[in-house]
Amino acid sequence: MDGDADVARVAALMAEPARAKVLMALADGRALPASLLASEAGVSPQTVSAHLHKLLDGGLVTVERSGRHRYYGLAGPEVAAAVEALARLAKPQPITSLRQSTRAAALREARTCYDHLAGRLGVALLEGLVRRGALIRTDGGQGTERRPTDPLAQQLPDGPYALGPNATEVFAELGVDVTAQPTRRPLLRFCVDWSEQRHHLAGQLGAATTQALLTRNWLHRRPNQRAVDLSDAGRRALAAVL
Structure with missing residues (x-):
């Protein structure tokens, strides 16, 4: 029989500053090499290797070999959700440079949460989908407002939305075939978006929509960051569709 969940062990793994930076760097769902993670964490390759070993042993990351290189990624969306939840609870670090300021603002504007869109843009996307009837609220709520009982900054077990009457048409305009998604x-x-405290779309449909926006160059990743940028073409297209 299993005992209680070993929360303290997982919390200790996340509590070390360099490991926390590694997890934040991986929270957009991409797999990254140790050399890049060392740069993100501000530590030496030898030090980040030791940290990655602990994260692997703790089940928070996975590793895949490609040629001579190893690429590390989060063990799953539940790890990204935990990182997002902690980001909501934690006080912001003091900003001491313009670079830090612009990076923080970019994360709040648009970022990836594992493999789906978050931030103001993620919330606006869901609002547009509800407005167009691609999704409908099933609890009588308005727009993307968080329910009083929703836990802060984490994936919901029972989101108050369902596919709407215009789902097939609207998602097709975004480049997503709703009927073709794996089950x-x-x-x-x-x-619940940690920076907006409103709902954003996750799951298979959220991932497929984000990938479609990237494929169409409506959305661009920033190098080595979770922040993403909406292109001019993407801004016009989303305005027209949603």
Whole structure:
């Protein structure tokens, strides 16, 4: 029989500053090499290797070999959700440079939460989908407002939305075939966005929509960051669709 969850061990793994930076760097769902993670964490390659070993042993990251290189990624979306939840609870670090200021603002404007869109843009995307009837609220709530009982900054077990009457049409305009999505992962999942405290779209449909926006160059990743940018073409297209 299993005992209680070993929360303290997982919390200790996340509590070390360099490991926390590694997890934040991986929170957009991409797999990154140790050399880049060392740069993100501000430590030597030898030090980040020791940290990655602990994260692997703790089940928070996975590793995949490609040629001579190893690429590390989060063990799953639940790890990203935990990182997002901690980001909501933690006090912001003091900003001491313009670079830090612009990076923090960019994360709040638009970022990836594991493999789906978050920040103001993620919330606006969900609002547009509700407005167009691609999704409908099932609890009588308005727009993307968080319910009083929703836990802060984490994925919801029972998001108050369902596919709407215009789902097939609207998602097709975004480049997503709703009927073609795999069923092993839940089609619809929703998170409470840590910076906006409103809902954004997650799950298989959230991931597929974000990937479609990237494929169409409506959305661009920033190098070595979770922040993403909406292109001019993407801004016009989303305004027209949503």
